[in-house]
Amino acid sequence: MQLFSFLKKEFVKNVLTLITGSALSQVVIYGSILVLTRLFSTEIFGIYMLFSSATLILKPLATLQYEFAIVLPKEDTDAINLAGFSFIILVSYCLLLLLLIFFFNENIAAFFNITELANFIYLLPLSVFLFGSVSIFDYWNNRTNMFKNISKGVLAKSAVMSSSQVATGFSSFNSFGLIPGMLFGQFLQLLFLIKASAKSMVHLTKEVSYKRMFFLAKKYKDIPVFNTIINLTNNLSNELPVLLITKYFGLASSGIYGLAVKFTRAPVGIFQQSINLVFFNKASKIYNEEGNLNELVIKTTKHLLFISSFLFIPLFVISFYLDIIFGENWTDVGLYSRILIPWLFFAFLSNPITPLILILNKQKTMVVFDSFLLLFRFLALFLGYYFYNNIVISLVLFSGIGMLFNILIFVYLLKTSKEKKIAYT
Secondary structure, eight states: OHHHHHHHSHHHHHHHHHHHHHHHHHHHHHHHHHHHHHHSOHHHHHHHHHHHHHHHHHHHHHSTTGGGGGGSOSSHHHHHHHHHHHHHHHHHHHHHHHHHHHHHHHHHHHHTTOGGGTTTGGGHHHHHHHHHHHHHHHHHHHHTTOHHHHHHHHHHHHHHHHHHHHHHHHSTTGGGTTHHHHHHHHHHHHHHHHHHHHHHHHTTGGGOOHHHHHHHHHHTTHIIIIIHHHHHHHHHHHHHHHHHHHHHHOHHHHHHHHHHHHHHHHHHHHHHHHHHHHHHHHHHHHHHTTOOHHHHHHHHHHHHHHHHHHHHHHHHHHGGGHHHHHOGGGTTHHHHHHHHHHHHHHHHHHGGGTTHHHHTTOHHHHHHHHHHHHHHHHHHHHHHHHHHOOHHHHHHHHHHHHHHHHHHHHHHHHHHTTOOOOOOO
16 A cells, blocks of 8 residues: 555656656667677777767757756746747857867867767767757656656657667678667657647747847846756766776777666666656755755655666676676676666665756856765776776776765755755845
């Protein structure tokens, strides 16, 4: 009966709606990985991870994170103006990015140590545009409580991406690798979200005006000023291992690390991202109604602890058998996975409640926090290479730093949730 009442709660039902699509999408992805690891080399996986990491690092600047603000206003007319403003920034940014790549292709590739992406670097603006557009529509559907649209979009992306990548692997275009399939999946996800969101957005388009856009841009100015830096440094610190492992230990090691991350973070991410979106929606409403945010944080944490036992124990056990699952070229994936699990456990507890940073306007503090996290993660990876030339030691230090900082972030957010103040004026 207690489990039944737990499942009936609105918060939990919304999370389960998102999890259903994410879980099915991960089943598709995991199924395809069993084939892809036998079709593509560790080096090709390394190139794919570099491209994905470059996209994630560039994305926070693409919209200046204004799509986060779509959930915050009370009026839908303000939300649609924020969505329009986010899209204008995204298009402008991607055009500028394409122009910079056109003139400084070799310099950019050398500076970011992504010379292996020479044949694909021109596709980065397209990937960033698709990623940013999907994010805008996701936050719109979050605001309108259309979590099924988000869930179905994720499933559509995974199905198209995985089938395209497998088809490429079996075809004469095998040398193209995994990147085209990823882009095709993103494109189909965006098309689905546009169609699914049209009904709730079209009747509001007449309310869109440049004057209102710029008024709201100024009102929520702390988001681009601070939250962009937060997400940029956070993404950079998360993707740093791919860049530095490629530089210090080679593409093959980067590919193995990438698969380890995909194995460990994918099932965790199903719940983490879903809970994050629902928490953002719920917390925004509670804050606007001057409710008890601390109570929501405590309840969410209890749910996360309950879910974690069903995630991390199986992940740890399965990690000992990954060489059988993925093939003999991937024997180190299990070891890397076990090193990362402690960090991912504490990230699982802290990340879903990070929307409080936006809601309570705590971006200034998090800029400092994330800057130190980036610095210490870099030192962890560098020292493991410089003193030991050992990727395992580098990853142990990296995971330890991540674990420590996630504990500190969680404690800070738990304490901050007790505060009562006006976030935006």
